[in-house]
Amino acid sequence: MSRVIRYAIVLALCLLTAPALADRLKDLTRVQGVRDNQLVGYGLVVGLSGTGDSAPFTNQTFKNMMSQFGVTLPPGTDPDTENIAAVTVTADLPPFAKRGQEIDITVSSIGNAESLRGGSLLMTPLKGADGQVYAMAQGNLVVGGFGASGEDGSSITVNVPSVGRIPGGATVEQEVTSPFSQGDTITLNLLRPDFTTARRVVETINGKLGPDMAYAQDATSVAVKAPRDASQRVSFLSVLENLQVEPADEAAKVVINSRTGTIVVGQEVKVSPAAVTHGNLTVVVEENPEVEQPNALAGGETAVEQNTQILTEQEPSRMFKFGPAVTLNQIVQAVNQVGAAPGDVMAVLEALKQSGALRAELIVI
Structure with a gap:
């Protein structure tokens, strides 16, 4: 051979x-x-081009930071914080992370800053749920969104300019016991x-x-x-x-997204013998105002007479039948033969569930 x-x-x-x-x-x-641990911190982003915030806590944080560097502002001084923004810093500490390793961070404005583009995050400690510091964050932000405005008040914003990321922006300072x-x-x-x-x-x-x-x-x-x-x-x-x-087969489920009209029917879904009819009632209200011109010699006034017409149209209902132990393919074919819209299919599935004919869990999200 x-x-x-x-x-x-x-x-x-x-x-x-x-x-x-x-x-x-x-x-x-x-x-x-073996799991991630969430970290969060509060800090300042500086170097903005007039797109910072004017929140009171931003001024307070700025004064506290300056005092730590030995700079004492005169009493009653209100610093201009247009180039500064107060932010929250979040990160996920991966399992087995060691000291000195770098992790990505997300920086989000918590004030009324218009944009964080071009800003730099000052050194910010990141704490865990136990209150201990596990990483230190600092660096220049990468912001995907931007905004522009005109003198007449018109403006346009693309994505979210008040949120940015810093790849490798935090250094792990403490390990988590696993x-x-x-x-x-x-x-x-x-x-x-x-x-x-x-x-x-x-x-x-x-x-x-x-x-x-x-x-x-x-x-x-x-x-x-x-x-x-x-x-x-x-x-x-x-x-x-x-x-x-080889994992076990999933339980029979029908998932309906009421916002988008998406319907997902699982492979194990079956329907007991049932006959279904479903139709739509359409009501149309038309306004046809009529203008009446008076005789000029009589000295009358022009009048408008309302002429309202209400039309009611009932679409013909088509009945279709489900046989016992119907497969997924047969269910799809039966619904397609009726030509029902997603909203109508939702109503049919809910009615089948209430009647006990739908042998599956109906989940609406």
Whole structure:
């Protein structure tokens, strides 16, 4: 047998044995305790071209900053803050971030500043939920929006000029303790809780790594025995997160976006036998005022007589029938035959749900 034929047979066997629509554990789960931490800070942006704010707290912050540098303003002095803006600084501290690493930050105006374009953020401490400082932020802003105005009061604004970003604008000053290397187990949390998926994850891990290596705690969490040594645990998790698992089928759902008219019907949605009729009643009100000219010799006045016409039109209703255990394709075909608009389809689906014929969860967002 030639080498090419042997490779073809091996490839065919791999394709046949690969699970259908399988996903990596990396895409289905997250390791418990390995998470981002939100940081927030308050600071000043300087160097603006007259687009700053005039909020009282901006003046107070500016005076406090000047006093820290040994500059004392005379009593009653109200500094001009057109080139200064008070801002909030937010960032996400990634897991395992080390001291000296840089993270991106977002700077947002909290006053009435028109734009932060061209500004520079002064050194701002970023704190976590526990009140401790975990990073220091400073740098020049990158603002995507802009605005322009004329002397007559007309103006135009593109995007949001009062928000900017600084890539790598904060330096990590303190590390967050992670429970990753603690204990005898690693817990994997499913992104979408499901009992069937949790069972399949356990079966896949035990089938690859040995019996009793994993067990499901509930529909979300799967505990896996792991080595205590940190380096071995990293290698172990690298193998673990690349295992292929076929997730369970989603529950039958129909999602309706009432604002945009978008309707999403899941694959598992079915309809019990039902007959549906739906029509629209259209009412049109027309105003046709008529002007009457009086006889000039009689000395009358011109009058306007209102002539209102109300027309009512009922579109013919077409009844269509759903058979038992209808598939998604048949549901789409039945609705398309009626030619219903998205709003009409919403009304039909809601009526089917109330009658008990729609065997799915109806979600309106």
